[in-house]
Amino acid sequence: MDKEVVIISILFKNWFLPIAVILLILLVVLRIQLIHRTSPMIVVEKDASTYRTAIVFGAGINRDLQPTKVLKDRLDKTIQLYEQGQLDHIILSGGEARMSNESIIMRNYLVNKGIPEDILSVDEGGVSTYDTLQRAQSSFNVQQAVLITQRFHLPRALASAEMLGMDVIGIPADTQKFRFNSLLWWNFRELFAWVWTLIKTSR
Numbered sequence: 001m002d003k004e005v006v007i008i009s010i011l012f013k014n015w016f017l018p019i020a021v022i023l024l025i026l027l028v029v030l031r032i033q034l035i036h037r038t039s040p041m042i043v044v045e046k047d048a049s050t051y052r053t054a055i056v057f058g059a060g061i062n063r064d065l066q067p068t069k070v071l072k073d074r075l076d077k078t079i080q081l082y083e084q085g086q087l088d089h090i091i092l093s094g095g096e097a098r099m100s101n102e103s104i105i106m107r108n109y110l111v112n113k114g115i116p117e118d119i120l121s122v123d124e125g126g127v128s129t130y131d132t133l134q135r136a137q138s139s140f141n142v143q144q145a146v147l148i149t150q151r152f153h154l155p156r157a158l159a160s161a162e163m164l165g166m167d168v169i170g171i172p173a174d175t176q177k178f179r180f181n182s183l184l185w186w187n188f189r190e191l192f193a194w195v196w197t198l199i200k201t202s203r
Helices: 004-042 069-083 102-112 130-142 152-161 182-199
Strands: 053-057 089-093 120-123 142-149 167-172
Touching: 004 152, 004 167, 004 182, 053 069, 053 130, 069 102, 069 142, 069 167, 089 102, 089 130, 102 120, 120 130, 130 152, 130 182, 142 152, 152 167, 152 182
Parallel strands: 053 089, 053 142, 089 120, 142 167
Antiparallel strands: none
16 A cells, blocks of 8 residues: 555544534534524414514525525425414515525515515525525614525524624425435535634624
């Protein structure tokens, strides 16, 4: 075996692997703390007289230029809350791809389902969770809102809003069942997304 390969193998076993495991454990602990801290802010139902503005986070568009299953869950939960008389204003936040505009597609979906267009605000610059909330504050003058997204995403969304001084609650949009490996990947991705949020806001 090549001497350099042996050295790299030893370094990997003795240094890189243990460090990677320690970092992963720290990320998991951070995630658990985040879930614990934000869990009181997550509700299944809310008081109809408060949190009348909803912020709906984008989650991608499929090849047919329709909302993905994850995004459809968020939009359908929003429709349900509106039909219950709980919302006056809905902010739709999504990025702009080469062939589509996510937030416009979100708006069209809701309008086609009977939601009045005049209560919908489109945020085409919502490239991240933190940016979406920051823009809701600065561009739409929103200080109190209900955040509509999946349960795996709510802890980061709620904590980000808290960092901005917003008064928020979260309602889970988990109406469909997803494969275990998808849920595992989304939760794994959240570990790093929260760390990136902390780094971004500390600059």
